[in-house]
Amino acid sequence: MQDIFKYIEEHNDEAIGELIQLCRLPSVSAKGEAIGETAEWVSGRLRALGFEVRVIEKSAAKGEVSSSGAQPVVYAESLSQSFQEGHHSPAAEGQGREKGTPSSAPTLLFYNHYDVQPAEPLELWTSPPFEPMMRDGNLYGRGVCDDKGNLVARLAALRAWREVRGEFPCSLKFCIEGDEEIGSPQMEEFVEANRELLAADACVWEGSGVTWDGRPMIPLGVKGLLYVELGCETISHDAHSSYGTILPNAAWRLTWALSTIKGLDERVLIEGFYDDVREPTAEERAAIEAMPDEEWETRKAYGIKEAVAGLRGLDFRLRHYLAPTATIDGLTSGYQGDGAKTVLPARALAKMDFRLVPDQDPHDIMTKLRKHLDSHGFGDITLREFGAEHPAGTPIGAPFVGVMREAVRDGFGAEPLIVPTMAGTGPLYPFIETLGLPVADCGVGYPDARIHAPDENIRIEDFLRATKAVAALLGRFWGA
Amino acid sequence: MQDIFKYIEEHNDEAIGELIQLCRLPSVSAKGEAIGETAEWVSGRLRALGFEVRVIEKSAAKGEVSSSGAQPVVYAESLSQSFQEGHHSPAAEGQGREKGTPSSAPTLLFYNHYDVQPAEPLELWTSPPFEPMMRDGNLYGRGVCDDKGNLVARLAALRAWREVRGEFPCSLKFCIEGDEEIGSPQMEEFVEANRELLAADACVWEGSGVTWDGRPMIPLGVKGLLYVELGCETISHDAHSSYGTILPNAAWRLTWALSTIKGLDERVLIEGFYDDVREPTAEERAAIEAMPDEEWETRKAYGIKEAVAGLRGLDFRLRHYLAPTATIDGLTSGYQGDGAKTVLPARALAKMDFRLVPDQDPHDIMTKLRKHLDSHGFGDITLREFGAEHPAGTPIGAPFVGVMREAVRDGFGAEPLIVPTMAGTGPLYPFIETLGLPVADCGVGYPDARIHAPDENIRIEDFLRATKAVAALLGRFWGA
Numbered sequence: 001m002q003d004i005f006k007y008i009e010e011h012n013d014e015a016i017g018e019l020i021q022l023c024r025l026p027s028v029s030a031k032g033e034a035i036g037e038t039a040e041w042v043s044g045r046l047r048a049l050g051f052e053v054r055v056i057e058k059s060a061a062k063g064e065v066s067s068s069g070a071q072p073v074v075y076a077e078s079l080s081q082s083f084q085e086g087h088h089s090p091a092a093e094g095q096g097r098e099k100g101t102p103s104s105a106p107t108l109l110f111y112n113h114y115d116v117q118p119a120e121p122l123e124l125w126t127s128p129p130f131e132p133m134m135r136d137g138n139l140y141g142r143g144v145c146d147d148k149g150n151l152v153a154r155l156a157a158l159r160a161w162r163e164v165r166g167e168f169p170c171s172l173k174f175c176i177e178g179d180e181e182i183g184s185p186q187m188e189e190f191v192e193a194n195r196e197l198l199a200a201d202a203c204v205w206e207g208s209g210v211t212w213d214g215r216p217m218i219p220l221g222v223k224g225l226l227y228v229e230l231g232c233e234t235i236s237h238d239a240h241s242s243y244g245t246i247l248p249n250a251a252w253r254l255t256w257a258l259s260t261i262k263g264l265d266e267r268v269l270i271e272g273f274y275d276d277v278r279e280p281t282a283e284e285r286a287a288i289e290a291m292p293d294e295e296w297e298t299r300k301a302y303g304i305k306e307a308v309a310g311l312r313g314l315d316f317r318l319r320h321y322l323a324p325t326a327t328i329d330g331l332t333s334g335y336q337g338d339g340a341k342t343v344l345p346a347r348a349l350a351k352m353d354f355r356l357v358p359d360q361d362p363h364d365i366m367t368k369l370r371k372h373l374d375s376h377g378f379g380d381i382t383l384r385e386f387g388a389e390h391p392a393g394t395p396i397g398a399p400f401v402g403v404m405r406e407a408v409r410d411g412f413g414a415e416p417l418i419v420p421t422m423a424g425t426g427p428l429y430p431f432i433e434t435l436g437l438p439v440a441d442c443g444v445g446y447p448d449a450r451i452h453a454p455d456e457n458i459r460i461e462d463f464l465r466a467t468k469a470v471a472a473l474l475g476r477f478w479g480a
Numbered sequence: 481m482q483d484i485f486k487y488i489e490e491h492n493d494e495a496i497g498e499l500i501q502l503c504r505l506p507s508v509s510a511k512g513e514a515i516g517e518t519a520e521w522v523s524g525r526l527r528a529l530g531f532e533v534r535v536i537e538k539s540a541a542k543g544e545v546s547s548s549g550a551q552p553v554v555y556a557e558s559l560s561q562s563f564q565e566g567h568h569s570p571a572a573e574g575q576g577r578e579k580g581t582p583s584s585a586p587t588l589l590f591y592n593h594y595d596v597q598p599a600e601p602l603e604l605w606t607s608p609p610f611e612p613m614m615r616d617g618n619l620y621g622r623g624v625c626d627d628k629g630n631l632v633a634r635l636a637a638l639r640a641w642r643e644v645r646g647e648f649p650c651s652l653k654f655c656i657e658g659d660e661e662i663g664s665p666q667m668e669e670f671v672e673a674n675r676e677l678l679a680a681d682a683c684v685w686e687g688s689g690v691t692w693d694g695r696p697m698i699p700l701g702v703k704g705l706l707y708v709e710l711g712c713e714t715i716s717h718d719a720h721s722s723y724g725t726i727l728p729n730a731a732w733r734l735t736w737a738l739s740t741i742k743g744l745d746e747r748v749l750i751e752g753f754y755d756d757v758r759e760p761t762a763e764e765r766a767a768i769e770a771m772p773d774e775e776w777e778t779r780k781a782y783g784i785k786e787a788v789a790g791l792r793g794l795d796f797r798l799r800h801y802l803a804p805t806a807t808i809d810g811l812t813s814g815y816q817g818d819g820a821k822t823v824l825p826a827r828a829l830a831k832m833d834f835r836l837v838p839d840q841d842p843h844d845i846m847t848k849l850r851k852h853l854d855s856h857g858f859g860d861i862t863l864r865e866f867g868a869e870h871p872a873g874t875p876i877g878a879p880f881v882g883v884m885r886e887a888v889r890d891g892f893g894a895e896p897l898i899v900p901t902m903a904g905t906g907p908l909y910p911f912i913e914t915l916g917l918p919v920a921d922c923g924v925g926y927p928d929a930r931i932h933a934p935d936e937n938i939r940i941e942d943f944l945r946a947t948k949a950v951a952a953l954l955g956r957f958w959g960a
Contacts, residue, residue, distance in 0.1 A: 017761035025892075034878050042581075079578055088901070100884070107714075109590075131773070148911055182818060182819075199862040223722070225822070227820040227822070229940045234784070235781070235782035235783060235784055236781075236782055236783035236784075239782060240806070240904065240932070241807045241809055241833050241835070241837060242805075242902075242903035242904040243701070243782075244785040244786075244805030244806070244807035244833075244835060245790055245799045245801075245803050245835075245902070245903060246778065246779075246796060246799060246800050247782055247784070247787065247788065248784065248787075248788050249638070249807060249808060250708075251808035251809075251811050251830075252742065252807075252808050253733055254811075255738045255739055255808065255811075256739055256744055257737075258735045258739075259735055259736055260737035262732065264736055264857070278758075296728065298723075301716075302715035302717070302719060302723075302727055303715055303716035304714070304715055304716075304727070304728065307726040307727065307728075308725075308726055308727065308728050311726055315595045316726060319726060320723075320725045320726050323725050325721070325722075325724030325725050326813065327721045327724035327729060327822075327824055328729060328731035328732050328815060328825070329721055329731075329814050329815050329820075329821060329822060329823050329824070329825070330731070330815035330816045330821070330823070330825065331731050331734075331735075331811040331812060331813040331814065331816075331825075331828060332811060332812060332813075332815035332816040333808070333810060333812075334808065334809050334810035334813040335809050336809065336810045336811075336829070336831075338543060339866055340663065340707040340809075340831065340833070340866035340867050341809060341810070341831070341906075342705070342707070342807075342809060342833050343773035343809050343810070344809070345781075345808070345809070345810065348563065348811060351814065351815055351820065351821070352733075353721050353724075353820070353822050355721070355722060355724060355725075377744070386819055397565065422722075423722035423723070423724070423725060424722040425822075433789065452720070455594055466952070474826050
């Protein structure tokens with residue numbers, strides 16, 4: 001791999017130049033901005049690497065979902081010419097495709113997204129978010145890490161293979177979303193509708209990073225999510241608060257309803273909420289144990305003396321990575337301005353999300369939440385679903401995880417940490433369940449990358465190492 | 481009185497003309513608009529009636545309150561020349577001043593306010609709010625009822641006395657506030673600082689009205705009020721909601737804290753909240769019983785099948801007029817926009833008001849609320865006070881109430897209803913407790929007057945009757 005690594009080092013500035021170009025396109029999916037232009041830029045880069053590219057609209061099979069304004073997916077494939085029938089690919093063994101399927105080479109699928117979060121609040125950026133700038137070895141700009149930096153590092157790794165060896169060592173596919181930052185609408189339907197196109201032997205997820213002490217992380221899973229809005233309307237219009245004697249108050253009813261959902265001890269009180277939570281395996285526990293203790297840094301970052309329920313050390317990590325949540329994301333009712341207004345609110349809304357762990361099912365939790373409210377006398381509280389994603393993960397023992405571990409060690413020169421699951425959520429489920437793929441991840445980030453926040457940035461060294469890791473992965477995946 | 485009533489009838493159009501002039505001045509205290517101009521207009525009318533007028537700034541004795549931007553009070557007095565020592569005034573008997581005090585005639589004090597509520601939402605007005613217009617026997621415009629219509633009716637009654645009899649039958653004073661609609665800041669201090677100036681034998685409050693079936697109401701009291709903002713801040717800045725596992729959530733803590741304050745059965749759970757609530761007297765209960773049943777109209781107006789706790793008929797009225805409340809006026813936390821944002825809120829706020837009944841004390845309730853939160857583990861919830869008013873009322877048996885009842889019967893030609901207390905609040909306490917006055921009320925309103933709302937209006941017939949009632953009150957107060 002040293003020839004390829006050398007090429008990557010010598011051409012890293014060019015790769016950064018490409019990243020700057022891409023980050024100048026303000027592809028904010030929440031605003032629908034620069035989407036077509038960015039999809040075109042990405043398609044052009046992939047075509048230059050020899051890929052066949054198609055920009056595919058997500059299906060509007062479920063009519064009511066199409067109104068969410070889903071953005072098109074950039075799909076690209078390069079089916080390897082070098083594949084020899086019967087060649088042994090250790091990575092593909094025992095995975096979602098039968099060994100030695102004669103029709104194609106072992107195929108690696110990359111999942112990325114070309115959209116970014118909004119840049120607001122703009123005044124907190126040191127330099128303009130869509131004019132990427134280098135400062136002290138770091139590149140600043142919206143999307144330099146999440147997810148354009150990861151995408152461009154992967155393209156740089158492919159270019160190195162192509163320039164140095166003349167071809168890729170395996171078949172490659174890309175599935176690059178345009179609306180991951182607004183929750184990947186219709187992704188499950190898209191994958192279902194394009195099973196053949198997306199067929200592969202393994203999948204690399206959107207990107208990861210290193211810990212503060214420089215250890216690259218390989219996440220294998222995500223939590224699921226149920227996002228709901230709880231609504232309450234008690235009277236036809238707001239009343240003077242002197243009617244507090246006799247008129248039902250929407251803010252009170254919502255408060256009472258919410259207080260039945262989670263107790264002060266942080267335990268979720270919805271009947272059956274924990275029924276399908278499976279115990280972590282010994283391997284998962286061991287992996288969490290091996291992860292660095294982030295308690296102090298987290299408490300410092302948020303200015304608190306202790307975590308909820310006084311969690312510390314390993315308990316803190318186990319809870320963070322392996323426990324489901326019930327979070328109030330927002331409350332709104334009545335008068336919210338300065339000072340006093342004596343009003344009895346007719347309407348009240350709460351946003352809530354539930355982070356779910358294997359084997360909880362968001363649709364099942366929705367049903368249980370409805371039943372819970374009804375049985376507690378809150379049949380009048382309406383529920384509106386704004387997102388449902390299943391938890392998903394690849395077992396630590398999967399062969400592809402071993403391949404990724406070695407590739408990341410090659411690229412970063414440090415022993416990787418296996419992260420059985422992230423605390424966050426992503427559209428991983430259809431790739432694992434529908435396509436049957438093992439999924440693992442590596443990437444350009446670091447703890448202060450400030451994704452989704454002002455001054456998003458990457459360290460150029462991390463970008464270089466992540467590029468090498470992807471190049472190494474191609475080689476190892478092929479069995480070289 | 482027929483001579484005076486005849487003058488009032490013949491000059492009613494002129495009085496309405498004056499009201500239209502006054503309502504053209506957009507004296508919105510919440511915006512500090514047209515305040516000086518309106519105070520000047522009111523002063524001019526009173527001077528034309530022979531009053532000595534002073535525009536007095538409210539004292540800024542309590543430094544921190546002066547920042548509320550209190551508006552000046554128009555104070556006016558006309559001390560009667562016709563008083564003969566030893567003349568028997570039935571109204572003044574046994575009230576706040578010793579009978580036969582030689583230095584002045586029996587004095588009637590009028591409380592009114594020259595400011596109005598904001599007119600917004602403007603698009604819901606049939607005609608512009610500050611261009612008063614007659615339609616079908618009603619006058620429409622902001623302030624035509626609350627409170628400019630009441631003030632102008634009173635001035636019209638005085639003019640009738642002066643034109644027909646050459647003088648007023650008793651001493652008269654006016655205390656006309658410029659910021660009642662923003663909660664009468666500093667009124668207790670103002671009354672305390674001006675006890676001598678405001679000394680009187682009885683007080684007429686800002687204005688009342690008739691029921692749907694035409695019976696004029698004479699309110700004698702108001703509830704007290706404690707307005708507080710409950711605040712919670714758990715972390716230094718909002719977090720990604722995946723941290724719901726380990727970071728304390730301000731919206732949850734506020735929800736839990738609020739849910740300890742009032743139960744689903746509508747009972748306030750603050751320890752000692754009901755300790756000082758005195759039982760209504762037999763007279764008060766009888767007065768509430770005599771009031772019309774408003775349950776059906778109220779339910780219809782707010783589109784509900786039943787009141788809280790299924791209250792009906794007399795129970796509905798007793799609760800509405802005589803029970804204290806705990807109302808959530810507003811909730812705000814985290815994400816409140818459309819759709820989903822996965823955020824764990826660092827801050828949450830609730831606005832609350834407590835309507836208090838005799839002999840509850842707002843400062844005592846504030847202390848009890850703080851203790852309640854502390855003892856339930858919510859020492860981190862902050863409390864900010866935005867208003868504290870004592871409940872206050874005049875006993876039904878006070879002689880002045882009898883005088884008012886007769887005067888209102890004269891003016892309206894219908895038997896009045898005594899309302900022991902309003903469900904709402906006003907700065908009545910210092911007039912009753914500091915000045916020692918009996919206070920009763922009558923006025924130009926009716927159930928569809930839409931005060932504080934678009935299309936505020938009065939019926940010209942009600943205005944005429946209220947003018948007569950005030951004229952009759954002057955005569956009866958004097959003992960004529």
